[in-house]
Amino acid sequence: MMSDALSPQPTTPAAPARPAAPLASATSGARIIAVTSGKGGVGKTFVSANLAAALTRRGQRVLVLDADLGLANLDVVLNLHPKITLHDVFTGKAAPDDAVIAAPGGFDVLLAGSGMVEYSRLTPEVRNQFLNVIQALTPRYDVVLLDTGAGISDVVLFSVSLASEVLIVATPEPTSLTDAYADIKVLAMQQKRQHVRMVINQAARPGDGRAITSQLQQVLDRFVSAESGRPMRLIHMGDIPADPSVRDAVMRRQLLLLQTPGCPAALAIAQLANKIESTLLSPAA
Numbered sequence: 001m002m003s004d005a006l007s008p009q010p011t012t013p014a015a016p017a018r019p020a021a022p023l024a025s026a027t028s029g030a031r032i033i034a035v036t037s038g039k040g041g042v043g044k045t046f047v048s049a050n051l052a053a054a055l056t057r058r059g060q061r062v063l064v065l066d067a068d069l070g071l072a073n074l075d076v077v078l079n080l081h082p083k084i085t086l087h088d089v090f091t092g093k094a095a096p097d098d099a100v101i102a103a104p105g106g107f108d109v110l111l112a113g114s115g116m117v118e119y120s121r122l123t124p125e126v127r128n129q130f131l132n133v134i135q136a137l138t139p140r141y142d143v144v145l146l147d148t149g150a151g152i153s154d155v156v157l158f159s160v161s162l163a164s165e166v167l168i169v170a171t172p173e174p175t176s177l178t179d180a181y182a183d184i185k186v187l188a189m190q191q192k193r194q195h196v197r198m199v200i201n202q203a204a205r206p207g208d209g210r211a212i213t214s215q216l217q218q219v220l221d222r223f224v225s226a227e228s229g230r231p232m233r234l235i236h237m238g239d240i241p242a243d244p245s246v247r248d249a250v251m252r253r254q255l256l257l258l259q260t261p262g263c264p265a266a267l268a269i270a271q272l273a274n275k276i277e278s279t280l281l282s283p284a285a
Helices: 044-057 074-078 086-090 124-140 154-161 174-189 208-223 244-252 264-281
Strands: 031-037 062-067 100-102 108-110 143-150 165-170 195-203 233-241
Touching (some): 031 154, 031 174, 044 062, 044 143, 044 264, 062 124, 062 154, 086 124, 124 154, 143 154, 165 174, 174 195, 174 208, 233 264, 244 264
Parallel strands (some): 031 143, 031 165
Antiparallel strands (some): 100 108
């Protein structure tokens, strides 16, 4: 039962103290959106890359920053082999501008690459390097997507704190929903977020994602309150249906929106981009 999966009893161990509130106000320029998940394997990086392509098609200037320092795989998804990576920026061998490359789909990426394991813990150095990169690059873009690691590690939560909006990717599987609940709970209690946005990937039927988001909201209403005293609000942004074209694109290391733009999953991502543009990127947003 889904209610069992979302039961708050098997709680995730509390993470160490974090910044009390998002740090997004410290940056200027692009709208920064963290794409994150409670667990790995739910398609978070797939969503980040294809959402970037869809937003680019709509005329947005987009940068995807690979913020999964421990297990970065955006380069694999995009079939890119960069000579300069975030590792070179963090070690002072290159400037942030030097590490930005063009990706298939017309957007820019800054890839973490290999050798970032030593940065998978949040130290003052990692904090400062992250802030420097964000502040250096955001002025030239309309949107920066932070493709974070999964879970609630120090580095993941810090990178999420740099974003003004959080997009959580989950699947209908009970383990994914349980971990998404734990993630949302931490964002409400430690980062004082009033809302987060949900995308349900691999949805079996139309309407599944909205129903799942509603059930998650019911659990949050009972057990989790934001700083205002009101429950954390979940905003359902859309579903991406289970689609065999996705696996084919992933295996070919190609963007779904370029390989099969008319398939159901690609159309759903295009709709997600439209919703993000209309709700977050319009002048009134």
